[in-house]
Amino acid sequence: MEKQTIDTMVGKLDKGMNRQLKQYLDICARCAICKDSCHQYVATGDMKYLPARRAELIREVYRKYFTKAGEFVPALYEARDPDDHLLDELYDSAYACTGCRRCMFYCPFSIDNAWVVAAAKGILIAADRGNDMLGQLADAALFKSDNMDMFRDIIVNGFADIENELREETGRDVAIPVDVAGADILYVALAGSHSIKPAAIIFDAAGASWTLSMFEGSNYGFFLGDPAKAKLIADRFMNEAKRLGVKEVVITECGHAYRVAEMFYEAWAKEKMPFKVRHILEVIDEYIKDGRIKVDPKAVKERVTYHDPCQIGRNGGIYEQPRDIVRAIASDFVDMTPNRQEQWCCGGGGGIVAMEEFNDLRLKSGGKKVEQIRATGATLLACPCENCRLQIAELNDVHDLGLRIVPVMELVAEALVPKA
Amino acid sequence: MDWFSYLTSGIGVYVGLAVFTGGMAWRTWQWSRTPKSPVRLALYPKPASGAGRFGKLLTDTFVAPQSFKIAPAVMVAAMAFHLAAFAAFFGHLRLVHEFDPLVALLGEEGMHTFAAWTGGTAGIVMLVAVLYWLGRRAFGPYKNLSVPEDYLLLALLLGIVLMGDHLRFVGGLPTGAYQGWFASVMAFNPSFRPDLAASLTRYALDWHMLFVDLFLIYFPFSKLTHAIGAFATNLVRTGE
Numbered sequence: 001m002e003k004q005t006i007d008t009m010v011g012k013l014d015k016g017m018n019r020q021l022k023q024y025l026d027i028c029a030r031c032a033i034c035k036d037s038c039h040q041y042v043a044t045g046d047m048k049y050l051p052a053r054r055a056e057l058i059r060e061v062y063r064k065y066f067t068k069a070g071e072f073v074p075a076l077y078e079a080r081d082p083d084d085h086l087l088d089e090l091y092d093s094a095y096a097c098t099g100c101r102r103c104m105f106y107c108p109f110s111i112d113n114a115w116v117v118a119a120a121k122g123i124l125i126a127a128d129r130g131n132d133m134l135g136q137l138a139d140a141a142l143f144k145s146d147n148m149d150m151f152r153d154i155i156v157n158g159f160a161d162i163e164n165e166l167r168e169e170t171g172r173d174v175a176i177p178v179d180v181a182g183a184d185i186l187y188v189a190l191a192g193s194h195s196i197k198p199a200a201i202i203f204d205a206a207g208a209s210w211t212l213s214m215f216e217g218s219n220y221g222f223f224l225g226d227p228a229k230a231k232l233i234a235d236r237f238m239n240e241a242k243r244l245g246v247k248e249v250v251i252t253e254c255g256h257a258y259r260v261a262e263m264f265y266e267a268w269a270k271e272k273m274p275f276k277v278r279h280i281l282e283v284i285d286e287y288i289k290d291g292r293i294k295v296d297p298k299a300v301k302e303r304v305t306y307h308d309p310c311q312i313g314r315n316g317g318i319y320e321q322p323r324d325i326v327r328a329i330a331s332d333f334v335d336m337t338p339n340r341q342e343q344w345c346c347g348g349g350g351g352i353v354a355m356e357e358f359n360d361l362r363l364k365s366g367g368k369k370v371e372q373i374r375a376t377g378a379t380l381l382a383c384p385c386e387n388c389r390l391q392i393a394e395l396n397d398v399h400d401l402g403l404r405i406v407p408v409m410e411l412v413a414e415a416l417v418p419k420a
Numbered sequence: 421m422d423w424f425s426y427l428t429s430g431i432g433v434y435v436g437l438a439v440f441t442g443g444m445a446w447r448t449w450q451w452s453r454t455p456k457s458p459v460r461l462a463l464y465p466k467p468a469s470g471a472g473r474f475g476k477l478l479t480d481t482f483v484a485p486q487s488f489k490i491a492p493a494v495m496v497a498a499m500a501f502h503l504a505a506f507a508a509f510f511g512h513l514r515l516v517h518e519f520d521p522l523v524a525l526l527g528e529e530g531m532h533t534f535a536a537w538t539g540g541t542a543g544i545v546m547l548v549a550v551l552y553w554l555g556r557r558a559f560g561p562y563k564n565l566s567v568p569e570d571y572l573l574l575a576l577l578l579g580i581v582l583m584g585d586h587l588r589f590v591g592g593l594p595t596g597a598y599q600g601w602f603a604s605v606m607a608f609n610p611s612f613r614p615d616l617a618a619s620l621t622r623y624a625l626d627w628h629m630l631f632v633d634l635f636l637i638y639f640p641f642s643k644l645t646h647a648i649g650a651f652a653t654n655l656v657r658t659g660e
Contacts, residue, residue, distance in 0.1 A: 018457040027646035069641040108484040110657035267458035317464030
């Protein structure tokens, strides 16, 4: 490998170095306690999917260039220059990682291997080895914001079509407000009406002051491992929120979109936002508890279970609100085992559903989730994350689970009782 | 003292302690001057208060209940080793000063018996734990995850424990002989008492100390910096 390429990769690692990353790279004991926490390693037994091994690939380069001991006695630490072989393995292990951080939960030192994997993706991008599909999807999102004049009418007309559909479906006029300055809420949905319609119905029923973002929340720059692009993609709705002067940005049922907006964005932007960020289920739970919307407690008659998406649960802290919502509309709710912070990743996070090359691994790694769902005996799964839904829908087909997979807010929209 | 004893049980002790202390201070300084991650890396649920965070930090670092849950065998070995190592370290303080209240309670003979049992148990527990780790690493599926550093550290630990156990179970010398040697080291004038100098047991002490010296010297450049680093990384988990 050319020296210039190596320098670029090492420079990238240096630029992204921070205290936590350095400590994660320094202190891992390679005890492999993390092995049984990773759905991919458990499913395949392949070392490259063992969380500590994923990080070890970066550690080998780190020791060579960032530690004196590794520089002087490389053989002791297997410190080495990055080469094509290392980058091949790094690509597989980094882009396959769903970033669920279950390994961090069980690690006795709380080593965040997903954070190390993020650094790995940075190196791959520096070596021009980033994932093409994720790169294209990220660029497409930026193209949209760079050429908004071209897209504006198409998008607004699309929203008008959704209003018409809602009128037909509900028999009421449910508005999809756009560009409303001074609204309380900027709602950030996904591409497609499925994430807009239920929210619109619920906001309408609650009498909320809201406006719909022109931009979707999904962020392929985040999955790609390019924080600069990820920030630009999130900038689109964050700047929109600032421009409109809303009180809060409410993110739809999408795990990574919520985590980007709530956990990452202010750090990337290096400024405190003048509004708060919440997940739509936090808002709906509040509406139900405050009596702003009324729901039929027996609306869901079949047995229902709930899947904790990693980015909302373990990495976002939203555990109870979705459960409270589901319990408010269903009489037969059964939790999976394990759940909450110990919940198994479904196998569909981290952008892996968009990367065909990992399809076999992805479906195989969903085995634990299939076992969990089967054990509940549920026929309905409430699932507040798009990627999780896509993955579990495929698992549903492959394993013949006989499951209906529905966003939580869709269940709520169906369970709404008109106020007297 | 011959040159080997002087090197391992004399000057080596100073070098080992100096490198260990300086190295760990340097490593800590290195970490502290590296900017913190601007992104919040907590796991949820996280404690709501500072006291809660501190409590969770101590629990995660000293007990690691979640690790026990997923890998009980490894964690039992790890905890047993760390507790035994702590007990052994504490027992070695007899070399600095006899535990007078315990001697008053147990009598001199009783104290020796108590030390023989506790020290012997700690030595055996450490030996079993190190052999378990060595076997797990060398013959388990984690062989491919291991690097030479892992084996070096286990080899040093095995050397320390084997020679320590030899001193405990086979050495046959009174505690006073080792107390005399340690007092001379603390006085910066390393020497052996005549009974120790005349005994073949001194070779076991020299090798024990050689492994200890090397272990201390290598410690700051190894993954064993988790002894300090784990506090920082476990704190991040609680919501820093």
